[in-house]
Amino acid sequence: MEGAKKLFAHFATKVSELAGAPVTFVLAVISVLIWAALGPVFDYSETWQLVINTGTTIVTFLMVFVLQNAQTRDTRAIQAKLDEIILTSHAENRFIGIENLDEDDLKHLDRLVAKAAKGRTNQTNGDVALADEPKKQKGNKRVRAAAELKISQAADKPAVARKATPQKATAAKPKPRKQKTKTAP
Numbered sequence: 001m002e003g004a005k006k007l008f009a010h011f012a013t014k015v016s017e018l019a020g021a022p023v024t025f026v027l028a029v030i031s032v033l034i035w036a037a038l039g040p041v042f043d044y045s046e047t048w049q050l051v052i053n054t055g056t057t058i059v060t061f062l063m064v065f066v067l068q069n070a071q072t073r074d075t076r077a078i079q080a081k082l083d084e085i086i087l088t089s090h091a092e093n094r095f096i097g098i099e100n101l102d103e104d105d106l107k108h109l110d111r112l113v114a115k116a117a118k119g120r121t122n123q124t125n126g127d128v129a130l131a132d133e134p135k136k137q138k139g140n141k142r143v144r145a146a147a148e149l150k151i152s153q154a155a156d157k158p159a160v161a162r163k164a165t166p167q168k169a170t171a172a173k174p175k176p177r178k179q180k181t182k183t184a185p
Helices: 002-019 022-037 046-088 103-118 141-156
Strands: 122-124 127-129
């Protein structure tokens, strides 16, 4: 079963690449022009019309599944990449997995991010809140207590510009330069 999934994924990727190629569009246009040119030969009959209708319907029906498969895999890959960026950067980890939120929650999050980008936000306990939202919202008391503890601990420590996070090495570290020493001849 796993082999069939991999085979279909490979097939879907290749078909989606071909479907998006300019040559495929040109071939589709040529096919329609040939069909239109054959209209007088077949006296514009119902069979002549049925050929193009049936052909395009079948191709469209099958392409929906193939392209959806390719798009779903691409979306998952993009989400994984974005999650990795969030984890290795200083972005907020609460953004991981937001693609699974319902529409209302996503709209609310969009408003929060938009207001944060405009600089019209209040920061409370390290979270971004809308200016018109009450500062105390229903929530888990332990989460609020942990956030308050984190803030109080941060106040006791010297300010640090960026929090260190473990990152994967992507390039070789530069070698230290050797200093040249002059020797007498």
